[in-house]
Amino acid sequence: MDKYGLAFAVLGAILAALMPGIASAKGVGMVGEAAAGVVSEDPSKFSKVLILQLLPGTQGLYGLLTAVLLLSKIGVLGGQPEDLTFAKGMLYFISCLPMVIVGFFSAIRQARTAVAGVSIVAKKPEHSGKAITFAAMVETYAILALLISVLAFSSIN
């Protein structure tokens, strides 16, 4: 079983990059569609809706960061992978789960909030700051997930 230790650790890193990345792509695309709807009617609102479009993209970056840090820690990036036991590999895998799960769902929910924010910008552009704040609130949980994932696998010896 020990030969699977490294495989589980790498799987955790891949999922951490993959799942939030997929959700971010979907979210940024969705908000982009809504933003295009507003800009096609009023191009002057481009900068306001662009910020909203960027917000759901951060989960993909956090996932990438988690994956890079973990791959670096287990030596895969340096070309000298550690010989991990099954238990240790599983620990690395489990430590990635907060980023995998929270990153995925928070990107989708943030995109929905940002789409609602685009409607605020469409009708009341002077309140775009509030729209951005609403969407940014969802970001908190993606950041917390990133923190716990990185802290968890950093403390595995």
Next chain:
Amino acid sequence: MRVNDYDYAYAVARIRANELGLLTSSDIEQLASAESYKAALRFLEEKGWISSDSDDVGAALISQTENAWKLLREVAPDISVLDFLIVRHDFHNIKAALKEFVSAAAFGFENFGGDNFLTPSIADPEQVMDAVRNRDFDALPDFAKDAAAQTYEVLIRSADGQLADIMLDSSALNATIMKAETTRSEFVRETAEVICATANIKIAFRAARTGRDRQFLNTALCDTATLDKDALASAAESVEQLAGFISKTPYGDAAELIKTSAAALERWCDDMLMSHVYKARYIFLGVEPLIAYYIAKEAEIKNVRIILSCKRNKLPSEAIRERVRKVYV
């Protein structure tokens, strides 16, 4: 075509941006308070509703509806979900074409015009004209071909224009429900239900006031989920009975109005539909804002028509305010 709520992101954003162009309640108030008909026209000109070089206000109002539908066609992922909103125009067009055709035949005219057609419609008015001219009702859309053929028979055999009217009006309501049921949207079905149930109430009210028989009601009323057709037809024997029946239904607020005036009831029915679509203001992904926009546009056009008509007849502003409908924004 399978469409999910996410596919409406672009459409809803475009609609939200266009909602800025709808007349607000303060615009309607300003229009109602205009000093004269000309002042009201000037206000509409400022709002971009009519152009200064055109004096055909009717055409300007028609183009407002057409432009709203054009926008919806452009942005909606699947426009057929919204067909229930305009299917009644198709039945109106069939009615107009049939009546013109029968009149033209009776008076020996070779051509008939089709000036009374409504747009937007699902079937092209030209297609309706051709189908009626050639008596080829199979060329009409499926939802209308049987009703058109039956109405044609009635017009030819009995020349009963009123029966033809109620047959097609009832078919239009049934088609509205049927079109709504083919969608997977609960909001679409609820909206169609409100449209048809309030139409039934108005029909029953007019029937009660004019003493129409049960056979008329059986033909004119459509089947709805929230108002039992047979019970409504039975109650429509008198205004008091009808008010009593309506008071026990979800449309209970209309009961008092039934006893007072037809205009108040008409207004309540329009406001009821508007209240129903208000919830779309808080929906950001889905078909709801598109439906609400079209209904809002129709209500807005109705308000402008009412106000201009009142101004033309020099009615006081208070009388106008009593007649105007709820607005969406």
